[in-house]
Amino acid sequence: MLTAENTKKWMDSFYRKIEENKDYLSELDTPIGDGDHGNNMMRGMDGVKNSLAQLQDPDLKTVLKAIAMGLISKVGGASGPLYGTAFLEMAKKCSETQKVNELLSVALAGIKKRGGATEGDKTMVDVWSPVAQSNAITPKIIDDAIASTKDMQARKGRASYLGERSIGHLDPGAVSSGYLFTALLETEGTL
Amino acid sequence: MLTAENTKKWMDSFYRKIEENKDYLSELDTPIGDGDHGNNMMRGMDGVKNSLAQLQDPDLKTVLKAIAMGLISKVGGASGPLYGTAFLEMAKKCSETQKVNELLSVALAGIKKRGGATEGDKTMVDVWSPVAQSNAITPKIIDDAIASTKDMQARKGRASYLGERSIGHLDPGAVSSGYLFTALLETEGTL
Amino acid sequence: MKKVGIILVSHVPEIANGIPKLLVQVAPDVSLSSAGGTDDNDIGTSMEKILSAIEKNEAEEVLAFYDIGSSKMNLELAIEMTDKQVHLYDTAFIEGAYTAATLIQAGVPLDEIEKQLAPLKIK
Amino acid sequence: MKKVGIILVSHVPEIANGIPKLLVQVAPDVSLSSAGGTDDNDIGTSMEKILSAIEKNEAEEVLAFYDIGSSKMNLELAIEMTDKQVHLYDTAFIEGAYTAATLIQAGVPLDEIEKQLAPLKIK
Numbered sequence A, B: 001m002l003t004a005e006n007t008k009k010w011m012d013s014f015y016r017k018i019e020e021n022k023d024y025l026s027e028l029d030t031p032i033g034d035g036d037h038g039n040n041m042m043r044g045m046d047g048v049k050n051s052l053a054q055l056q057d058p059d060l061k062t063v064l065k066a067i068a069m070g071l072i073s074k075v076g077g078a079s080g081p082l083y084g085t086a087f088l089e090m091a092k093k094c095s096e097t098q099k100v101n102e103l104l105s106v107a108l109a110g111i112k113k114r115g116g117a118t119e120g121d122k123t124m125v126d127v128w129s130p131v132a133q134s135n136a137i138t139p140k141i142i143d144d145a146i147a148s149t150k151d152m153q154a155r156k157g158r159a160s161y162l163g164e165r166s167i168g169h170l171d172p173g174a175v176s177s178g179y180l181f182t183a184l185l186e187t188e189g190t191l
Numbered sequence C, D: 001m002k003k004v005g006i007i008l009v010s011h012v013p014e015i016a017n018g019i020p021k022l023l024v025q026v027a028p029d030v031s032l033s034s035a036g037g038t039d040d041n042d043i044g045t046s047m048e049k050i051l052s053a054i055e056k057n058e059a060e061e062v063l064a065f066y067d068i069g070s071s072k073m074n075l076e077l078a079i080e081m082t083d084k085q086v087h088l089y090d091t092a093f094i095e096g097a098y099t100a101a102t103l104i105q106a107g108v109p110l111d112e113i114e115k116q117l118a119p120l121k122i123k
Ligand SMILES: Nc1ncnc2c1ncn2[C@@H]1O[C@H](COP(=O)(O)OP(=O)(O)O)[C@@H](O)[C@H]1O
Pocket: A029, A033, A034, A036, A037, A040, A041, A076, A077, A078, A079, A080, A082, A111, A114, A115, A116, A117, A122, A123, A124, A125, A156, A157, A158, A171, A172, A173, A174, C070
């Protein structure tokens, strides 16, 4: 069950993982992209941190919306509107349900609609989809999902220009999404 | 027969016509183009004037080449490489023949190759072509050629984006080419 | 001013600022506005900048063109947040915008403009 | 540096200067040079500027992209005046150049690059 409180903790944890792995994420984005995914996510999470810090006793919807707007405003790359749409969809749905898997399921639909990608296109969708569909998120589900992008040929985003040559590299957005879900796993009371 | 001397006079006369009709040429370029043809040609002819002024006792080839380079360097629009190519082709041919219709004929071929336009596409080709093909250039041939562009639909250049809506306007490059040939007619000894 | 305007979205501020200079020559009566780069003018796009380009366009209805895929997503988000009618085209960026500008200036109706844009669709 | 470079020809100096900023992110090892505007930096193209962009490109072989038709003619004149091998593409300007930059950086051979450029041909 997501609450305003545990969602903020979730974001603190995601922030730290991005901070730690910023360079690695940008490195992943170099052979099959423009090398900025780590910086983009760091800028985005700084935006989220600032937005959240300004809220006084917010409800869950306000928290989710602030996360969305922080990411949309600050990321600057494709992952901004994608992560942003995910949290925006969760914000819309959260008056009805606070269950994580139901919220992740509308978030996934939002990402797919925004970017037009589907499973197997070597994008963050390949992590969001198995995670949203599992009854119990585990580290293995997350890690397998990330690893599955390695052998895929990209069909969306900058990596898709490389065709077959995109094979053999992990998708950076899949890896950052992995941090998001690992952070969720590590945040007490969310699941 | 073109000579270095009468070709320079021809250019003086063309210069004055462009100067007098600069605004009119740009006006013609407004409904079916970007409104700069008069300014482009004026800049080009200033370039030609300067280039010619620097030559000491040049031969015909040098004169034709200087005209070409002046136009190519200074016009800035499509008419620059087109007029420039015309004079460049004349320069290449003039050791072999100095006859106006033979020189205009290689010039026309150059324009067609450079721009890919053919007769009826509503471009300067529709003036260069009948003039180059006539045994004796007359004011009527020139004026009829210019007028013929009015009812044509543009298939090359900026006007071609307008499709049928380009019909009903004279082509600016056809009108400036008319000045070039009227100037030629008025230059003693060239024909 | 024509009733239809154009908005241009690029990852690069210079490109966004430069394209109107090409278009205004053939379309002096078409409202052109653009959004380029991130909030910090780095390479990327900013939903807020796009939204404000849409809002400040003087036309009632705007045609939107963008450079590469990631611009499109922020453009779509901005479109969802405005009341203005925005039509988004997956055409060659500069060439699509140039074609549209020429035709809007000539008073060509939108359905005909769209026909002429169709062969320029490459994304 | 890769053996194949890119040259960009636009009517607008800002566009010509801006596109390399988009490309360098995906193609740091590809030599990019550009020519924009007339000699006086007005809107238009300059054969001399194009020629010098070709000459100063560090690659042995260059792929050339341009915005609208009139740029192409000055580009062709410049190509006739240089000894460098220049390949000219009638593709969507920015999208073609972006695609080529990505593929050159990845070491894709020219014939394969051209296959991927083919569907972007719109002029
Ligand atoms: N159309 C899309 N649908 C889903 N995910 C996408 C799409 N395009 C890009 N992505 C994701 O975004 C990541 C790249 O993000 P980022 O580097 O921040 O953006 P950019 O490519 O604009 O620089 C990719 O690794 C991929 O996971």
